[in-house]
Amino acid sequence: MGITKSHIFSPAQNELANVAKVLAHPARIAILDYVSKQENCICNDLVDVIGLSQPTISQHLNEIKKIGLLKGTFEGKNLCYCINREKWNELQNLLHSFFNNINQNCC
Amino acid sequence: MGITKSHIFSPAQNELANVAKVLAHPARIAILDYVSKQENCICNDLVDVIGLSQPTISQHLNEIKKIGLLKGTFEGKNLCYCINREKWNELQNLLHSFFNNINQNCC
DNA sequence: TTATATTATTGTAATATTGCAATATATTAA
DNA sequence: TTAATATATTGCAATATTACAATAATATAA
Numbered sequence: 001m002g003i004t005k006s007h008i009f010s011p012a013q014n015e016l017a018n019v020a021k022v023l024a025h026p027a028r029i030a031i032l033d034y035v036s037k038q039e040n041c042i043c044n045d046l047v048d049v050i051g052l053s054q055p056t057i058s059q060h061l062n063e064i065k066k067i068g069l070l071k072g073t074f075e076g077k078n079l080c081y082c083i084n085r086e087k088w089n090e091l092q093n094l095l096h097s098f099f100n101n102i103n104q105n106c107c
Numbered sequence: 108m109g110i111t112k113s114h115i116f117s118p119a120q121n122e123l124a125n126v127a128k129v130l131a132h133p134a135r136i137a138i139l140d141y142v143s144k145q146e147n148c149i150c151n152d153l154v155d156v157i158g159l160s161q162p163t164i165s166q167h168l169n170e171i172k173k174i175g176l177l178k179g180t181f182e183g184k185n186l187c188y189c190i191n192r193e194k195w196n197e198l199q200n201l202l203h204s205f206f207n208n209i210n211q212n213c214c
Numbered sequence: 215t216t217a218t219a220t221t222a223t224t225g226t227a228a229t230a231t232t233g234c235a236a237t238a239t240a241t242t243a244a
Numbered sequence: 245t246t247a248a249t250a251t252a253t254t255g256c257a258a259t260a261t262t263a264c265a266a267t268a269a270t271a272t273a274a
Contacts, residue, residue, distance in 0.1 A: 005158075016133075017130065017131055020129075020130035020131040020136075021127075021131040023123065024128040024130075025111065025124055026113060026117075027111075027112075029116070029123050029205070030120050036208060052115075085209070098136070099198075102192070
């Protein structure tokens with residue numbers, strides 16, 4: 001009926017799926033690509049750099065913020081987004097563990 | 108207007124997003140969890156193990172197969188799904204590269 | 215062949231996601 | 245204060261996803 005049955009899965013499975021969901025759009029990959037490569041945490045150029053409207057970029061940023069991958073601080077008149085490296089590493093480890101859990105004795 | 112503008116993003120960004128999209132549902136995580144832990148590549152128990160209907164499991168399996176993460180072979184009367192380890196490692200590296208691309212000099 | 219078991223496909227309904235125009239809010243500068 | 249700039253929110257339309265019942269297709273066993 002069109003609704004994910006989250007309750008039948010484990011918290012770990014749901015968490016991993018939710019993280020993947022944030023990465024499951026090229027605009028959000030592009031945003032993370034761009035933000036993570038900025039020397040000085042310069043911010044929203046994103047609308048120009050990526051080529052989606054300001055409301056759309058704002059929504060994507062919000063999805064990324066919801067899982068804690070970005071932290072925002074005001075500097076001057078610009079709201080500056082930076083990668084939250086603690087969370088970044090945490091999610092990297094989460095994915096790493098998932099991929100390393102494969103049974104190498106499988107056919 | 109409800110359609111992802113894939114053309115404005117790079118092939119790498121779209122590919123990563125498409126991989127993440129497959130992982131972005133707990134049923135597919137659960138399927139990969141289960142299949143990867145089977146010693147003998149035994150198959151569909153998945154309907155019983157996971158608790159979704161047979162058509163739904165079949166659809167999820169298809170999404171996973173589309174990116175090459177599963178290979179299926181007939182053995183006896185059962186269609187047996189196994190992890191495609193080459194693709195598995197390839198996608199692991201893809202995600203690994205993405206996560207390692209962060210600029211550690213960011214604020 | 216027929217019966218049984220497994221998987222795939224089709225059709226449909228409910229929900230979620232994507233994108234933007236219009237608007238509101240917030241901050242800085244004058 | 246007011247003007248200018250940046251970001252967030254709302255409302256809407258188009259598309260995508262999720263799930264399952266019903267059915268079809270495939271393969272094995274009898």
